[in-house]
Amino acid sequence: MDELEKNMPDNFWRKAFDEAAETPPPRVWDAIERRLDEPDSTKILPLWGTGLASSRPFVWSTRIAAAVALLLLGWWAVQTLPSANLSYKRNAPNVIAQHAEKPANTPASKEPTATEQADQANSSTELPESVASASKPTTESGTKTLAKSGRQQLSPFKPYPASALATLASKSRVPNSVGSELLMKTGQLAQARTAPRMSVTTAAAQASINSVVASQAVVTQTDGANPTVTIAFEPLSGRSLRLRGFGQIHRIVWFRPAEPELKPEIAQSKQRSRDAWASASVMPGSFNPMVSIKSASVASVGSASLDAIKASTTSQQNVSSSPNFSVAYQAGAGVQLSERWSIESGIGYLAGRSTLETPAQFSSASLSAGFIQNSASSNLYVDALRNSIHRGDLAYAVPQANYANVSNSAYQNSYNGQIRQVLTNDYQYMQVPVQVGYQLRPKKKLSLALLGGIITNIFIRNTVDSQLEITAKDGIYRPVSLAAAMGARFRYRPTRQWSASVAGMYQPSLGLGTQSESQVQSKPNTAGMSFGVDYHF
Amino acid sequence: MQDDYALVEGCRRQDRSMQRLLYERFAGKLFVVCKRYVKDPDEAEDILQDAFVKIYRHIDSFRFECPLEAWLKRVVINTALKHIRKQKPWEHTTDVQELAPVLPQADESLPTLNYQYLLQLIQELPPGCRTVFNLYAIEGYTHPEIAEMLDIAEGTSKSQFARARSLLQQKLQSDGHPAEGRPR
Missing domain, CATH: 2.40.160.20 (Porin)
Known part of the structure; x- marks a missing residue:
């Protein structure tokens, strides 16, 4: 305060503002409160260092440590990636064999994983309960059951709904089921064709699935009444959804484009000239x-x-x-x-x-x-x-x-x-x-x-x-x-x-x-x- | 002082009610300080907001070595100067020697005027002049201190102050206050 008071060249101005006050708007306090509630973690760590961090031994030791860490990381990557590829190649036939060995009418014997559920959805023909109920000739019950189950299992942010896919796949492949040979009208055929190809769990996919089931039920109901066109279709089997995990790359595609034969530059120049x-x-x-x-x-x-x-x-x-x-x-x-x-x-x-x-x-x-x-x-x-x-x-x-x-x-x-x-x-x-x-x-x-x-x-x-x-x-x-x-x-x-x-x-x-x-x-x-x-x- | 002590202790405990009391008690005066340094009211609010956040977070550094109001005011001024420093208002300034013959002297015979009118006059000053004038004429800092605070030459501080006073006297004279413009 002494410092402030020792130099007063103009008392007029100082006195004029000595008692001046003006209430700030309430939003100022609100902003202060918000900022006070935030954690005070806005510290900046200078890369150039201060104090001990700026000393030369510390800087050099940090650099050496960083270099060693990079070398170790590189060594680990070199040692790890080839083995991962080998393991993948070794396991790949097994995976294919598992897919191939799944019989058409063999139920899954163990609790499948999410990926296996998706795979089974394309290969297995066992009808879940929801589908069985949907395949009944009763239109309302079938539609409601599947629609309900679909709503429960299909979520835009959840993994691939295995049961819903299994429903579609089994319907299209089992000869005696409803979906194997449908008597339907042309508009419904379009819906049925597009629905099994869906591989993305979105609301649109859910709606399509429901529409397929509903159309099937309707068709079943009108089977004997309307002798419409009989169309047998084989839906495209979609690829199983496989969630990519973090970490190593499990598949490396080696591709070498066809290169023109390189000729010596001298010969090329001669040819050009x-x-x-x-x-x-x-x-x-x-x-x-x-x-x-x-x-x-x-x-x-x-x-x-x-x-x-x-x-x-x-x-x-x-x-x-x-x-x-x-x-x-x-x-x-x-x-x-x-x-x-x-x-x-x-x-x-x-x-x-x-x-x-x-x-x-x-x-x-x-x-x-x-x-x-x-x-x-x-x-x-x-x-x-x-x-x-x-x-x-x-x-x-x-x-x-x-x-x-x-x-x-x-x-x-x-x-x-x-x-x-x-x-x-x-x-x-x-x-x-x-x-x-x-x-x-x-x-x-x-x-x-x-x-x-x-x-x-x-x-x-x-x-x-x-x-x-x-x-x-x-x-x-x-x-x-x-x-x-x-x-x-x-x-x-x-x-x-x-x-x-x-x-x-x-x-x-x-x-x-x-x-x-x-x-x-x-x-x-x-x-x-x-x-x-x-x-x- | 007893109240100030309680307020400071409450703020050290991060008692929100005490923080609010501190704010309500000093925010009015400090807001005027902010408005003296910047022309834009929104900028003044930002400076006040930043200053109070600093006050609350660094209240432990206050040792009651000076009045609480003075300490708070200094925090606000420092915050305002930091805000102004980014705008570099002292570029292209004139050295004091060029303006020495026209330097007016302090005049204590000025009548008491409404601070809002004077605040408006100060806000109309160029940023460099305004800052130096505030620090010298109102806060009481010397030119060497101002030069160090603003990282400018002492002559620049003097010239800026002289220019501010000249502009203020011209404005006062034009507004019907001729006594303020008479140099001594």
């Missing part, structure tokens, strides 16, 4: 056969052409070919070997046109200043082709008269450099490319790949100026020649299956496209832009 596709493309471009006349080999040719070749050699006359439009069609397929590498192949058709300028031959009939256009077999190129044709095929390829003209000495100096003739050559090849691709932008929607490979060109024919047609059989062109292929390809893949590609390709020949003994030498090359559509599998 092996994207395969089929493609169709067209490549417009230019085709240059790079034709030349081989003078050195002329000596081996027949004497008929010797003079003419000498004349051309001495006058330094030769042919010159220039590229012209070509188009190549290709259908192919490819596969991705790895993330970056791919290989592809296919088959194609190349139609290449080139323009060839060749020295022409003097001829009085066709002489004129400048070039001589479309003058058959009057130029060096055509004569060289004819000279290169194999003898066996000569009559087929070139008229003999024309060939004789070449050998005529009068034409020895006829290949004049001032007269040149322009010829068109239409080449046709079948192509089989084998290319390797290296992805610079793998797994991108817009990918870029470098391509390189070899193309096998299969010569089909060459049509010179729409008049002379040279095929592979003529022995001038190699039937099969190789060419390199190199280029770069952009591929845009908007969907998983479809993509479009644009490639720039250059295909130089790796060797002569003509036979080595042929006067006409050709080393064609092709360049162009390929546009394709790809379908990815």
